[in-house]
Amino acid sequence: MPETLQVEIIKAEATDAAAIALWRDWTTTNPSLQSPYFRWDYTDIAARVCPGAAVAVFRRGGRIVGFFPFQKRGGSVQPLGAPMNDYHGVIAAEDEIITLEEVAHLLKARRLNVPGWIGAGETGQARETVQVVMPDSGFDAWYAERRSTFGKYFKDKERARRSLENELGPVRVEHGLRDPALLDHLIDLKAAQYRRSGLHDIFACGWTRDLLHALMETPAPDFGASMAAMYAGEKLVAVEFSLHAGGHHHFWFPVYEPSLSRCSPGILLSMDTMRLAAADGFRVFDFGFEGESYKKYFVNARQTVREAVVMRPGLAQVLGDAAVGVLDRTGTRGEALRASLRRRWSTIEACEASSVGRLRGAAVAVRSAVHKAAARKRTPARVAHV
Known part of the structure; x- marks a missing residue:
């Protein structure tokens, strides 16, 4: 036994x-x-x-x-x-x-x-996370294979780099940065992005900001957090905060200058970070959950994880099942809505340690959802012409 x-x-x-x-x-x-x-x-x-x-x-x-x-x-x-x-x-x-x-x-x-x-x-349900696993021969070999497989995409990024240089000046990347002021700047930009998107600002609660600072300020021999920054001329055009341990480098919080989106500064920074970090001995570059379209051009490995909510049997389970049943009657859109609402509430609940904070976050989420639903109704349906 x-x-x-x-x-x-x-x-x-x-x-x-x-x-x-x-x-x-x-x-x-x-x-x-x-x-x-x-x-x-x-x-x-x-x-x-x-x-x-x-x-x-x-x-x-x-x-x-x-x-x-x-x-x-x-x-x-x-x-x-x-x-x-x-x-x-x-x-x-x-x-x-x-x-x-x-x-x-x-x-x-x-x-x-x-x-x-x-x-x-x-x-729960299976989800995929995506990674780049560098070959033993390093970044140049990986890039040559990607460029051969997705030539149009990577040629476009090379043109974007030239455009950035022509407009603002030489492009340079610094990595392994641990500047608290730069991290605060990144967090402020990310928080503004969450608010523009109608998402819960995960940094408004305070402790999440403190966590990134603590991870960055307390490096261990085989563990740490740092940033990479891209400049074009004297202008800061992209920053990314990453976590790393052993040979594993996890891209975590990226931000870039929105007015330069046509030049893909965030994607260019990720490529340059991989090139520099691979030279330092990193071999696995983790992009987290799949979803953003650019990731398919980079990744060559996947990992299956599970998204789940395990509930104790009882009243909470009964009420949860009833709500899910109502959403399921709406079909595929209902399933997508259920997953979206579950993730949004999980984010609010995790960030906000007090019940007052959770209620406030939920109220903002509801207002955002109502606003988006009203906007969809006001948008006239497109008519196909043949």
Whole structure:
């Protein structure tokens, strides 16, 4: 008979040296746990900043077999650092199976929300994340293959670079930057972008801004966060904040000068960052979830994750099922709307540690949805002419 799985909930600072050594070993030997989000350093830093932070320590027969860093929002449980954490799961040895459903049960969560779960589980739907895996021969070989496969696209980007230089001056890229003022500038631009798009401003709550600063200001020997910046002449045209560990480089928060979108400064910065970081020894460049059209021209690898909400049976489950049933009657559009509303609420709930903040965020989201729906109704239908 297999030993019963048990859990102990502790603060991250209470994790002892032996447990940290296990954690570090598993994130370097388990191929599924190569993302920087799984590193002990990420949890150590994030737990000092994120409200409601804790670590679940799983044991069998008294022996530690896994960890799950998380944060609580009322009765709900989310991965530590949500909504900014792109990958999450149980940190364990490769042959240790602890399912998503077991985690939700042992944590006694009213709701466990995971947009990018790596590991065993049956709840929810599969999603794809996309990566560039550099060949051993490096960036130039990767670029030659991409340019051969998607010649029109990459020739267009080369023309865009020349246009940028002709308009503003020589293009240069600096990487490995840890300037707090530059990070504040990036965050302010990103927050403005969220507001223009009618999305929840994830930086308005404060602790999310503090998290990026803390990650950038606390580099470890094999873990850290930094920025890359592109200048054309003297003008800053794009900035990107990334997280990295081992040979894994995760693109995280990009911004660019909107008036120069025709020159694709954000895409050019990503290419130059890969070129420079590959020379520093990075081999996997993670672009997160698929979706943006440009990613298909870059990526040569994919990873399947799971987006799921595990709910405790009871009134909340009944009400949730009833709401889903109403949306399902609208067909495909209803399914898309349900996923969109679920993600929007998850973002609000994760950012806002207080019930007042969550209610305020929900009210803004509702107003935005009503405004968009009204705008769609006012837009006249297009008539096809043959």
